[in-house]
Amino acid sequence: MVVLLRHTHVDMREGIGHLAPGNCAEELNLSTRGVEQAKRIGEAFRARGIAVGEVRTSPYCRCIDTGTLAFGRATPVEYLMPPGVLSESQAKSNQERVLQDVQDHHSSSNLVMITHDLNISNIVLEPSIAMGDFFVLRPNGTDFDVIGKIRIGDK
Numbered sequence: 001m002v003v004l005l006r007h008t009h010v011d012m013r014e015g016i017g018h019l020a021p022g023n024c025a026e027e028l029n030l031s032t033r034g035v036e037q038a039k040r041i042g043e044a045f046r047a048r049g050i051a052v053g054e055v056r057t058s059p060y061c062r063c064i065d066t067g068t069l070a071f072g073r074a075t076p077v078e079y080l081m082p083p084g085v086l087s088e089s090q091a092k093s094n095q096e097r098v099l100q101d102v103q104d105h106h107s108s109s110n111l112v113m114i115t116h117d118l119n120i121s122n123i124v125l126e127p128s129i130a131m132g133d134f135f136v137l138r139p140n141g142t143d144f145d146v147i148g149k150i151r152i153g154d155k
Contacts, residue, residue, distance in 0.1 A: 002102045003112045005134035007062040009034035024061035037132045042070035053109030063114045082116040
């Protein structure tokens, strides 16, 4: 399966789109609530024996931190950046890459992709994805099925 996860909770403020690779102090980062959410997601996966293979994330610190806290690892990839900070053609190319990764995933462990609201909503055709929510996708050859939608909320 492929898990598309929106980074966990951040406190919204001005400059949300600012990206400063290697300098998390200049980015919008996880709140205390977001740190706890990420830990709970990882605990839930482990408690249920859900095998997690690769964990790919947007290069934003909030996504990397979500992966590290939940799963103990995170590999940043440029194609999981939010479309609002990219040219239209690059955003389209990135979305096609995500779709291809989903369709091509065949492994005994699950691929986790941690990214942003628009990236996920454009793939699963949902209007908005809350922080910490995720979708479970099953590749089926040339497409995929959404087999689960987990809403973490404030639990």
